[in-house]
Amino acid sequence: MNSSLRFLVAARRCEIEELEQLGRTGTLVGVIGELVHALQKERGLGNGYLGSGGKRFAGERAAQLVAGDEALRAVHNALDALSLNAQRLHNGARLFSRVADTLARLGTLPHLRERVRAQALSPAENTAAYARLVAGLLAVVFEAADGATDPGISRWLVAMFNFMQGKELAGQERAFGAAAFARGRSGDAQRQQWLHLIASQERCFDVFLEFSLGDLHRAWARLQADAVTAELERLRRIGCATAEGATFDAELAAEWFDCCTRRIDAMKTIEDELTQGLRALCATRAEEARAELARDTALLARLEAAHGPAETQEATPLADTGRLAAATTLAHAGQTDPLPSTPASSQYGRHLERSVMEMVQEQSRRLQAMSDELATVRASLDERKLVERAKGLLMAHRRLSEEEAHKLMRQTAMNQNRRLVEVAESVLAMADLLPAPAASVAAGR
Amino acid sequence: MNSSLRFLVAARRCEIEELEQLGRTGTLVGVIGELVHALQKERGLGNGYLGSGGKRFAGERAAQLVAGDEALRAVHNALDALSLNAQRLHNGARLFSRVADTLARLGTLPHLRERVRAQALSPAENTAAYARLVAGLLAVVFEAADGATDPGISRWLVAMFNFMQGKELAGQERAFGAAAFARGRSGDAQRQQWLHLIASQERCFDVFLEFSLGDLHRAWARLQADAVTAELERLRRIGCATAEGATFDAELAAEWFDCCTRRIDAMKTIEDELTQGLRALCATRAEEARAELARDTALLARLEAAHGPAETQEATPLADTGRLAAATTLAHAGQTDPLPSTPASSQYGRHLERSVMEMVQEQSRRLQAMSDELATVRASLDERKLVERAKGLLMAHRRLSEEEAHKLMRQTAMNQNRRLVEVAESVLAMADLLPAPAASVAAGR
Numbered sequence: 001m002n003s004s005l006r007f008l009v010a011a012r013r014c015e016i017e018e019l020e021q022l023g024r025t026g027t028l029v030g031v032i033g034e035l036v037h038a039l040q041k042e043r044g045l046g047n048g049y050l051g052s053g054g055k056r057f058a059g060e061r062a063a064q065l066v067a068g069d070e071a072l073r074a075v076h077n078a079l080d081a082l083s084l085n086a087q088r089l090h091n092g093a094r095l096f097s098r099v100a101d102t103l104a105r106l107g108t109l110p111h112l113r114e115r116v117r118a119q120a121l122s123p124a125e126n127t128a129a130y131a132r133l134v135a136g137l138l139a140v141v142f143e144a145a146d147g148a149t150d151p152g153i154s155r156w157l158v159a160m161f162n163f164m165q166g167k168e169l170a171g172q173e174r175a176f177g178a179a180a181f182a183r184g185r186s187g188d189a190q191r192q193q194w195l196h197l198i199a200s201q202e203r204c205f206d207v208f209l210e211f212s213l214g215d216l217h218r219a220w221a222r223l224q225a226d227a228v229t230a231e232l233e234r235l236r237r238i239g240c241a242t243a244e245g246a247t248f249d250a251e252l253a254a255e256w257f258d259c260c261t262r263r264i265d266a267m268k269t270i271e272d273e274l275t276q277g278l279r280a281l282c283a284t285r286a287e288e289a290r291a292e293l294a295r296d297t298a299l300l301a302r303l304e305a306a307h308g309p310a311e312t313q314e315a316t317p318l319a320d321t322g323r324l325a326a327a328t329t330l331a332h333a334g335q336t337d338p339l340p341s342t343p344a345s346s347q348y349g350r351h352l353e354r355s356v357m358e359m360v361q362e363q364s365r366r367l368q369a370m371s372d373e374l375a376t377v378r379a380s381l382d383e384r385k386l387v388e389r390a391k392g393l394l395m396a397h398r399r400l401s402e403e404e405a406h407k408l409m410r411q412t413a414m415n416q417n418r419r420l421v422e423v424a425e426s427v428l429a430m431a432d433l434l435p436a437p438a439a440s441v442a443a444g445r
Numbered sequence: 446m447n448s449s450l451r452f453l454v455a456a457r458r459c460e461i462e463e464l465e466q467l468g469r470t471g472t473l474v475g476v477i478g479e480l481v482h483a484l485q486k487e488r489g490l491g492n493g494y495l496g497s498g499g500k501r502f503a504g505e506r507a508a509q510l511v512a513g514d515e516a517l518r519a520v521h522n523a524l525d526a527l528s529l530n531a532q533r534l535h536n537g538a539r540l541f542s543r544v545a546d547t548l549a550r551l552g553t554l555p556h557l558r559e560r561v562r563a564q565a566l567s568p569a570e571n572t573a574a575y576a577r578l579v580a581g582l583l584a585v586v587f588e589a590a591d592g593a594t595d596p597g598i599s600r601w602l603v604a605m606f607n608f609m610q611g612k613e614l615a616g617q618e619r620a621f622g623a624a625a626f627a628r629g630r631s632g633d634a635q636r637q638q639w640l641h642l643i644a645s646q647e648r649c650f651d652v653f654l655e656f657s658l659g660d661l662h663r664a665w666a667r668l669q670a671d672a673v674t675a676e677l678e679r680l681r682r683i684g685c686a687t688a689e690g691a692t693f694d695a696e697l698a699a700e701w702f703d704c705c706t707r708r709i710d711a712m713k714t715i716e717d718e719l720t721q722g723l724r725a726l727c728a729t730r731a732e733e734a735r736a737e738l739a740r741d742t743a744l745l746a747r748l749e750a751a752h753g754p755a756e757t758q759e760a761t762p763l764a765d766t767g768r769l770a771a772a773t774t775l776a777h778a779g780q781t782d783p784l785p786s787t788p789a790s791s792q793y794g795r796h797l798e799r800s801v802m803e804m805v806q807e808q809s810r811r812l813q814a815m816s817d818e819l820a821t822v823r824a825s826l827d828e829r830k831l832v833e834r835a836k837g838l839l840m841a842h843r844r845l846s847e848e849e850a851h852k853l854m855r856q857t858a859m860n861q862n863r864r865l866v867e868v869a870e871s872v873l874a875m876a877d878l879l880p881a882p883a884a885s886v887a888a889g890r
Contacts, residue, residue: 003521003548003552004545004546004548004549004552005545006528006545007524007528007541007542007544007545007548008541008542008545010528010537010541010545011537011538011539011540011541011542011544011545012538014537014538014541015537015538017537018537018538076448079452083452083455091594092455092456092459092460092462092463093456093457093459093460093463093594093812094456094812094816095456096452096453096455096456096459097452097453097456097805097808097809097812098809099452099455099456100449100450100451100452100453100455100456100805100808101449101805101806101808101809103448103449103452104449104801104802104805107448107449149536149538356549357549360542360545360546360549361546363542363545363546364542364543364546365837365841367538367539367542368833368834368837369837371539371830372834385816388813389813389817392810392813392814396810
């Protein structure tokens, strides 16, 4: 029984380490949220600066860049903490590859900022460039959610990822709407893309609601029912429901931008609640696992007191096979003659052995239930994986950049009035009919 | 770029460690195969001993117990090696819980052997008791296959698990058929259970063939076409196709047992090939990953030579945030003024940076492809998971032991002429209609 219990203890230790690493991942996700928020503000101010020909927002933008650097530093610190324990990280290879990719993208930030300062790009180009950076950061959050081994924490990370994604789409909608109102006229293509941005956003918040609980639901309901959202819906109606070729009031662009900004800032407070909740959840789960470990090790001590420590009890053929191999019950395995006489405390010992057996079985049941729940939570990530796979396929077969592939799929979805994931499914279903792909993708198959 | 490359290197290191742990897991799976084979022999000899009222096989059995102990020691050594690196183990909590469960079962082996020696149980009880031990060991192999992060190795482990499971079913069929021939008469229920054992076995070998390659396919084809298999099929036909109440020749029991034993021993040589192949595969993959790591670190050194090491290059606001945060490109992020003057070797440096970007993207694509393949391979494990879940549900709702739950499901499958997994699906689909479960299972949901 000692031998069995030792592995139960080893299993608990693994669990605690996983939970501690999840705690560090949670910290990373929190600071990524801050950086994303800073980049969203930077994007908004940059668009204002570019749109006004450099006349407005120069000062606000300079201040925001400083705040952005601070957020960037915090992300680097969190990455440092995570990489120091890299070998203990579940899913480390994938997560760190994602981080490498994201850091490579962030490496272009100084150049991007310089181009904005020099007014060398349009607001639309600026929006797209920042969206790429944010997408890279969100991919790290996605990987963290996909790699979490605790279903409760995984659930929370899925809620967070979707909330952050929804907030980013709200930021993109702000830029898109501001440009539309500034352009001063409505149009079918513009309306279609706007409605698509709203629908994608709402799907993200639906998933967030599905995977989050009480307080967060109430906070979201409050946000949805407030005056800012009412104003947003009014402006959306004007922007999206006006007949082809109608003109917009010039004032609307600024109104729209302010309204969206207030809403995004309100979202940030919910995101902060999510971050704090995640931290608390990781701490609680690690605490629970530590309490279980303490219970197991206490039982192991009592077992060793009853049977003597596993290492020294008997000189059997198994005694030389090391710490674990020498455990009490297995030490008997070498004997084919009648059972060895049990120690005086055997009654007590047998009672303990039953406890161990029950603990082992309970642990099995618990892991089974956890594994089932984890599978359910992860299934919610499958849609995004399908889209990513389809994108990769298009990139390989049609030699497109990631952005072009995404744009092509999004455009197809809009034209066919289907969801992005449905288009992705069609692309993947067609895979066998496409010409042979480039070598690097084929290699893995 | 340095910063990005550092994480690419960290990702490779994680991958190498995962592969090294997979190598140790592979060793464990190999010695588990040996122990299973030894227990299967022990079971067969035990049945002969019990069936002959202790008159035959006493000597062979005693020799086999010694061999069994040796195999048990090897398993313990492999577990030792694995647990020394426990914190680096992907899926450690689940694997070690499974190990704890299996060791608890193996702890009953001395008692079981003693009962056989004292002829205190029937051959059928003996078969069932050893089957429980083997099932525990195979569950560890299953967990290893499910936890592997490399798709090629995962595929191989899936092939191995199914082969080992099929071989165990062949062992159970040997015991079942020997008892049937010894009993001397045919019957519907007996025939039905026999056919069920054959069908389950064939499904295992089908999956093995699906997930294995060339040499192994040929070895299996040879085994299927040899005289032993022809003899087996002849005996199966006599055993299963004889009309209700017909009598069997008394000689058949021994013929059947010998034929099955020869076939199982032949299977063992294929299993040995699988074990060696797994070891070679793990070594090759680790080798490849190390070569990739060497390439990355060489590039990192060239980058640092071109740009100066990341830590010392510039005194920027980011310099105090540690090793990774201070990386070259991100160090520029604090500056909003024109781009800093590039070093003299900038042309060379920019070329290197493009290489890094390409490597990061290639790595992303590779991980995406690996992840897709892994998902496909793991899907093949889903059937067993469904059966396990359904079993757990029946245990909780109907307060059955694991064995009773399995028996109930198997019996239902036979009565309804359906596959076990289909019965499991029905059980799970009915879950909501069942009364409230015991607390321990409900807790995880």
